Amino acid sequence: MRLAQWQESFIDALRQGGSDEALLSLVEPAQGSRLDVYRNNSLQALTACLSLTFPISHELVGEACFSWLASDYIQTHPMIDSNLNCYGETFPLFLQEIIENWPEFEKLGYLAEVATLEWSLQLSYYAxxxxxxxxxxxxxxxxxxxxxxxxxxxxxxxxxxxxxxxxxxxxxxxxxxxxxxxxxxxxxxxxxxxxxxxxxxxxxxxxxxxxxxxxxxxxxxxxxxxxxxxxxxxxxxxxxxxxxxxxxxxxxxx
Incomplete structure (x- = not known):
């Protein structure tokens, strides 16, 4: 099998909602259990990325809430660019949907616009x-x-x-x-x-x-x-x- 196929099967196995069937067919059964470690590392890396890009949003909702928001966002918005600095573009829209659908966020109506400002700061830095x-x-x-x-x-x-x-x-x-x-x-x-x-x-x-x-x-x-x-x-x-x-x-x- 070509290296590209190995890489594609590995990425699919790590992606939220992806399938690990192709990868597990290529490795020993004992090695398949290590996938959970890679999945967790991937989740932690993307969560840290969002926290660095949206630090004010993080402070406004607190550690536990932000981790929940980040996990939900990562599951529904998988990373498609290999550059971590590009991840989070749609996070403000995601937060707006949360605000509109979750009564618990009623008093945080400004959260999505704060995130929009933070994304502009990210774009400005790398422009x-x-x-x-x-x-x-x-x-x-x-x-x-x-x-x-x-x-x-x-x-x-x-x-x-x-x-x-x-x-x-x-x-x-x-x-x-x-x-x-x-x-x-x-x-x-x-x-x-x-x-x-x-x-x-x-x-x-x-x-x-x-x-x-x-x-x-x-x-x-x-x-x-x-x-x-x-x-x-x-x-x-x-x-x-x-x-x-x-x-x-x-x-x-x-």
């Missing part, structure tokens, strides 16, 4: 340093007609978020920094950015959020102008390096 796009100064070389199709680009490590909960204050409180949590607003706006190496969370004004969110969603300058979006803060974000270049509408970013 590329730059984009393959044209430099801001090259806008001067475009025709007046082309200006309508200019799509500004945000640095890959930057994420723009909106929440119905004060996520910035919650995040700050779990950095062991004193912060009064204000629940008076209907919506809260914040950003995640890596500066210079560690991802950080910062609050945004409504005006800045609307502009940066439109850019992040790929709206062109013409489209933003047509819906009369206030673009006056754009210059400051260019100076800060958050808006790092541009493409033309329809141009592929590889």
């Amino acid at each position: 590329a340093d730059s984009l393959d796009c044209q430099q801001i100064a090259q806008i001067a070389e475009l025709s007046e007609e082309q200006h309508h199709d200019v799509v500004m680009r945000i640095r890959p490590d930057i994420f723009i978020l909106k929440s119905s909960f004060p996520l910035y204050e919650i995040w700050l409180a779990h950095q062991h920094e004193s912060s009064a949590i204000d629940y008076s607003s209907v919506e809260y706006f914040l950003s995640v950015s890596r500066d210079p190496f560690k991802p950080m969370v910062k609050p945004l004004s409504d005006q800045d959020f609307k502009l940066l969110d439109a850019i992040a969603r790929g709206e062109s300058l013409g489209e933003m102008a047509e819906r009369e979006l206030d673009m006056s803060p754009l210059q400051q974000w260019i100076v800060r390096g958050w808006v790092c270049g541009f493409t033309l509408k329809g141009q592929c970013i590889c």
Whole structure:
């Protein structure tokens, strides 16, 4: 049997809900009992991975509850990428389903959005340093007609978020920094950015959020102008390096 077949049967045996039939047919009966050890090690490794990626969520629910949540998630969302840093992308959605279906989580309505923030921090940490796009100064070389199709680009490590909960204050409180949590607003706006190496969370004004969110969603300058979006803060974000270049509408970013 080829090595690839051995590996596939081993992975299938370890996967939650998988079958160990193929692997057990290849090994001595006494060796088959060792599968439980590998399964447990796999579970522990993925649980630790989720705990490192979602430390605030872990703190909010406690050790026992988080272990239960992680175990359930691992069983229903098997790892499909060999890179552990990529595991947990759908954990916020999983938590939202738990909140909606389990009365015990009624008072933790913000948990899924906290996890969304934590996943953004994970993505920011491992994001590329730059984009393959044209430099801001090259806008001067475009025709007046082309200006309508200019799509500004945000640095890959930057994420723009909106929440119905004060996520910035919650995040700050779990950095062991004193912060009064204000629940008076209907919506809260914040950003995640890596500066210079560690991802950080910062609050945004409504005006800045609307502009940066439109850019992040790929709206062109013409489209933003047509819906009369206030673009006056754009210059400051260019100076800060958050808006790092541009493409033309329809141009592929590889």
